[in-house]
Amino acid sequence: MNELSDNAYQPDALIAENIEHYLAQHQDKSLLRFITCGSVDDGKSTLIGRLLYDSKMVFEDQLGQLEADSKSVGTQGGELDFALLVDGLSAEREQGITIDVAYRFFSTTARKFIVADTPGHEQYTRNMVTGASTADLAVILIDARKGVLPQTRRHSYIVHLLGIKNVVLAVNKMDLVDYSQDVFDKIVEDYREFASDIGITDFVPIPLSGFRGDNITQAPSDNTSWYTGPSLMSHLEQVEVRGASAGEEPFRMAVQWVNRPNLDFRGFSGQIASGVVKIGDTVRIVPSGRTSVIKTISTFDGDREEAQVAQSVTLVLEDEVDCSRGDVIAASDDPPETSDQFEATIVWMGEEAMKPGRGYWLKLGTQTVTAKVQQPKYEINVDTRAKLAAKTLALNAIGVAELHTEKPITFEPYAENRQMGGFVLIDKLTNATVGAGMLNFSLRRANNVHWQPLEISRADHAAMKNQQPRVLWFTGLSGSGKSTIANAVEKRLSVMNRHTFLLDGDNVRHGLNRDLGFTEADRIENIRRIGEVAKLMTDAGLIVLTAFISPFRAERQMVRDMMPEGEFIEIFVDTPLEVAEERDVKGLYKKARAGELKNFTGIDSPYEPPENPEITVNTVAMTADEAAAAIIEKILPLK
Template sequence: MHAPSYRPDALIGEDIETYLDRHRDKSLLRFITCGSVDDGKSTLIGRLLYDSKQIFEDQLASLEADSRRVGTQGENIDFALLVDGLAAEREQGITIDVAYRFFATDKRKFIVADTPGHEQYTRNMVTGASTADLAVILIDARKGVLTQTRRHSYLAHLIGIRRIVLAVNKMDLVGYGEAVFDRIVADYRAFAASIGIADFLAIPVSGLAGDNIAGPSGNMPWYSGPTLIGHLEAVPIDAEQGQRAPFRLPVQWVNRPDHAFRGFAGLIASGTVRPGDPVRVLPSGRTTTVARIVTLDGDLPQAVAGQSVTLTFADEIDCSRGCVIAAADAPPEVADQFEATIVWMADEEMLPGRPYWLKLGTQTVTASMQHPKYQVNVNTMEHLAAKTLELNAIGVANLSTDRPLVFEPYETSRDLGGFILIDKLSNATVGAGLLHFALRRSQNVHWQALDVTRERRAALKNQKPAVLWLTGLSGAGKSTIANLVEKKLARMNRHTFLLDGDNVRHGLNKDLGFTDADRVENIRRIGEVAKLMTDAGLIVVTAFISPFRAERRMVREMMAPGEFVEVFVDTPLAEAEARDVKGLYKKARAGELKNFTGIDSPYEPPEHPELRIDTTTMSPEQAADLIIERLIG
């Protein structure tokens, strides 16, 4: 097919400001395209841009030149080159990253995400789907429903996209056959029903030839439904429906330019608000009424979902970033334990028990996951047993947070039900999740007020509680030094308790092995025990390899400021291995002992310990004296 003779010159001679003004007040639809490799996603998006006249003259000339360079025959244009911007994609003929493109018609603006087709880029597809209102799932008419069709349909439904367009592409390559289209639609309908997709629109198209993209196709008179662009222009948008939901505004910042003004700024996630409306501030639950709705352009009589505003209250109540302002009679829930679906996005596996930052809207808390209840095989929908989640895996697990979280189930609200997980040390995003519901235990378990405080218990012992945390390689001398420290403190009439790595594995942690996940859980339990002991007013001495910085930091954050003293017993690996008192290094070198720190499992030395003990230049007695001097002063 030859390219159309017209040039999309609607943009020519129009400055960018005029162009933006022309589209400023139109509604915006975000959608994704997804499907298997070579289903024609990039070509379809290129055709949408071309047919909606969103290509500048110089872009078109470059596109035609690129098409000739990659070997496109005749006057045909390779529309995929408009979207596949990465060199690696052009070389391999696949989409790797999520490519976002903007275009507009006379009726609506659009942001389209071209998401990867390969299984190993599932996390990229989830990223593109997270803000989409609609998914266009492409199927190659020659191939029918494939594994990736099912995978991407499941992911789109999981992420909460309820508007699905099944674009049966490359109809020109199957002679525009109605029977082919009907068979594919029937196959997809059977699958869609099995995963909860109740409704979808099927359109037979050809991205390359332009059939049923912008206008009806004369090649398929048997199809009487809308064109792709026609449907995209008419479909309802989530933001419009969000205005009918209860009012929610996650507070982004407290706006206080002077002492006379105090407002709470944020983007309205759902609902409508007016001055005088009663609202509830969560998690505190305090109520008040809205006094003003403030914007740069002046006060508003009403604000709706999608608007960024500053609210002022009739009463002085506590409210800060992370709080949620909600309709007083229909507030969201507050809890600290949940069931959630988690999509793991990091190369390193998820470690149950490890603390991660959890960011939900404007709220940031510390969260840890339990072992997954199951992992989902998104190709078969089978639930598989799993102890952890690896890259691109999807599973269901319980999680807990260090303080209450204002939330709604994801199926009710993406804004208050969807979260990301961030590694505390690298600040890298490692996962995304969807909250299902709060666990009943989060509502049934409460802190019991105690009359005897930890300060009173410490005063009875005439000492300040502390945790002396000795960390280092096996054979570094931690247990020897820790034992000397406790003996010396006992002679000083200090009340102490020594937690040793080997000893606790005979009882409290006898069910744990030495995998990374078990090591994380080992230290988590020890941290909780140490915290209880400091609450009792004790000086706790510990001797654990504790190989990971994240878990040592977790224990530090459990304690009161200044109570955690990290002591790095710094012994070179060669020296520790030469000692090999227990013969463990010999076994590890022989392959008889797996996951041994320093050999086939990593040790992350402290970066800023309170004390560093060099055992090559210091005796255990000297080390113990140095630690006590640091503790007592």
């Protein structure tokens, strides 16, 4: 009972003395995520309960409950059963086992810890793989009485498979082998032998008693004076967190969401998967292969100069390049590969066995595509690592198979980048997550697609036509001579081998816009559609000429805003109303004056002349041909 109250949560003395100082100390803690691997019998829950207890995370009232529970349902003969601190759901409390991945939290002055606690019974593979996927470190538990068992190999294999570099070998229940150094040394030697076989080259062995508390927070404990290494807690506090040292990795960020609050801002949001990015860096969009330059790194707290791996940011690029969810923004000189055929290691998690050849959704980063898995090359016996022939993979099986995606995906081998190489498989009918996998390599070797843009860009279209796209937007009163002059300009351009197209009332009003009348709303919509068509044509590389009255400044401005800067050329065909009315080629002014035509520009509907047209032609002073020549003169060069 004394020990109990001594170990209840006790606040750091600094909290009472100087809370500001205490908080400042804790503000910059780092985070370590780790997983504990072992079976029920290894005392895993007990060890985690002990870590919580020894880091003073258990409150008085919880300890009271623990004491009562230990007596009624405990497995330690009435003594404190720390496992009860971490067993959650009532169903499993009754069964005395944990059935899923649970996440526990504790912290010390140095670090915050997130522990993935996974069960050690038959669902262990699925749960352990899940817990290991986010862990920086693994604690592999061994019962000192039993030594290295097949399940130890299993745990170690999965830890290595999931790419965890920091391994602690926790030789637990040392109290039951009289804290014998010989027993400990023998286990460490046994483990070293097969660990190196698996590929685990480095690990930290610690003799422990979760139940008695040896070497949990202080080492060596009185019972293990022969031990010279760190306590479990101090190792967890000091071990270098993965990611911090991996500085040389190239920049990669999968685009999650395009942030577009208005026409002036287009940002690409995502969490950086590796490397560092700075303003001014040249980046490449994969798979299109386009390059651009980082213009700003936008955050709620203001723009930043740079951002790094693990941060969630919004990047703004200098150019209007196509980029959307699923694309990867990467260092331009070292972009990731794309492929549609892979070798992958797959962990099956569905109740129903894998169906080779069936289409599953594959989600990797922010990309979701249909994928078909071939019949496995082999299944891996996780205890012996023997390769077994297999037609499929059942729940908890691990195997290696070829995998084809319906369209290419951007990736990196899992061993190089967890975020770019780890994926889940989703059943298309039930939407359940039925598998997880790690891409080993692409079956099509280095096709270097990223060096050649996959799409024909706007610039490519223009280059093929050897010209600079333009919209020559003629505006002026009815009868001012817009169509006549535009036709003359087009003829001259055609002689110059330019690719052009003329949009006027004749080819637009009868087709695209035949549903529109002459009300103000319809006239606005008329111009909007013409603007959109003109934009598409300039995207195709054409020089577009439009000849419409287009009486309102706002609509002309709207079209101007659709185009890249400099491509919209407003040409004001300046003819006084009386001159136009006098010409009255089509007899329209006469009808309008007679009241037979409503909303006629210049008569009962206003014309707003351009304030700053690029070109003005005065049709009173020059002929249509002279005006055309003057316009050509002004728009050269066209390349």
